[in-house]
Amino acid sequence: DTAVSQTPKYLVTQMGNDKSIKCEQNLGHDTMYWYKQDSKKFLKIMFSYNNKELIINETVPNRFSPKSPDKAHLNLHINSLELGDSAVYFCASSPRGAPYEQYFGPGTRLTVT
Amino acid sequence: LAKTTQPISMDSYEGQEVNITCSHNNIATNDYITWYQQFPSQGPRFIIQGYKTKVTNEVASLFIPADRKSSTLSLPRVSLSDTAVYYCLVGDKPGGGADGLTFGKGTHLIIQP
Numbered sequence: 531d532t533a534v535s536q537t538p539k540y541l542v543t544q545m546g547n548d549k550s551i552k553c554e555q556n557l558g559h560d561t562m563y564w565y566k567q568d569s570k571k572f573l574k575i576m577f578s579y580n581n582k583e584l585i586i587n588e589t590v591p592n593r594f595s596p597k598s599p600d601k602a603h604l605n606l607h608i609n610s611l612e613l614g615d616s617a618v619y620f621c622a623s624s625p626r627g628a629p630y631e632q633y634f635g636p637g638t639r640l641t642v643t
Numbered sequence: 644l645a646k647t648t649q650p651i652s653m654d655s656y657e658g659q660e661v662n663i664t665c666s667h668n669n670i671a672t673n674d675y676i677t678w679y680q681q682f683p684s685q686g687p688r689f690i691i692q693g694y695k696t697k698v699t700n701e702v703a704s705l706f707i708p709a710d711r712k713s714s715t716l717s718l719p720r721v722s723l724s725d726t727a728v729y730y731c732l733v734g735d736k737p738g739g740g741a742d743g744l745t746f747g748k749g750t751h752l753i754i755q756p
Contacts, residue, residue, distance in 0.1 A: 534686075565746075571728070573687070573746035620686045630677040630732065634686025 533557050534635035536621050542641045543611055551606045551638045553621030561585075561629065562604035564596060565620040567637070573620070579604050608640075616642045647731045652751040661718045663750050665731030668712050673735040676707060676714045681728045681749070690729075691716070718752075726754045 534555045543549055555562060563586075564576040577596045578586035584596065593609045604621060621635040648666040655661045667676070675694055679687040691698055693705040693714070704717040718725055728749040 572748065573730075575745075622686070630675050630692050630734065631689050632679075632687075633689065637684070637686050 534621055534623055534633050536619075536635040536638050538638060539636065540639050540641075542643065544643055545611055545613060547611050548607070548609045549611060549640070550608070551619055551621075551640070553604050553606070553635060555602055555621075555623040555633070555635075557623055557625070557633060559623035559633070560601065560626045561624045562598070563622040563624075563632065564604065564606050565622060565634075567618045567620060569617070577604075577606075611640075611642045613642050616640055646733055646745055647747050649729075649731050649747065649750045651748065652753065654753050654755065655721055656755050657722055658720055661721050661725070661752060661754075663716045663718075663729055663731075663752065664713060665716070666713045667731070667733045670711050670733050671735075674733045675735055676705065676711075677732045677734075678703070678705065678716045679730040679732065679746070681730065682726075687730060687746070721752075721754050723754050723756065725752065727752060 537552045541549060561578060561580045563578045565573050566576055567573045575588055576590045579598045581601055582598045595607045597605045597607060608615060618637045618639050620637045622632040624632045646667060675692055677692040678690045680690050681687040691700055691703050691705045693707050695707050695711060698705045706715040728751050730746050730749040
């Protein structure tokens, strides 16, 4: 029973394409996140949603748009992909009142060629 | 200014106790101290969290002195499978900013036979 799952695990695409990454958590958590880990392994938060509402939007290009259809899902859509978008994207969730206790998914390795 | 400072890498041997220290001189009153572990090709995993004094769970212990300007993650009797990157975070809410939980570069712990 995977707590936080992401699909796909690997995504290879060409510049200019539009792609989506899906995330689901079955932990009953209220808050979900998207992180980007670049080639230097630096992990940076992109977005945070609480009960389907956006609460954090760090300095991320407008080409990145999160979508939360319900509390258990937070998808990431990326338009007009660029080479610099190549990274590992992690979804995470945390319980109410404990933002420091985050549970991460396995990651999606995105490669833009 | 970085919120936390920790060694870039550490080496130890199986069966030893490993202590990783993190400096957080500017920790705020509301901030918690949280440690995560990340194996290659996986998402970070929550290890332990504390506010002051000592916290212990089945994985590790966290020592926090009275001034809270540093903390030490203690891993008892490490094994090869403890080789990973360990992140120290301080904050009370997710995201960047002065009080947001931010992943730094972490400490790459290498355990040798």
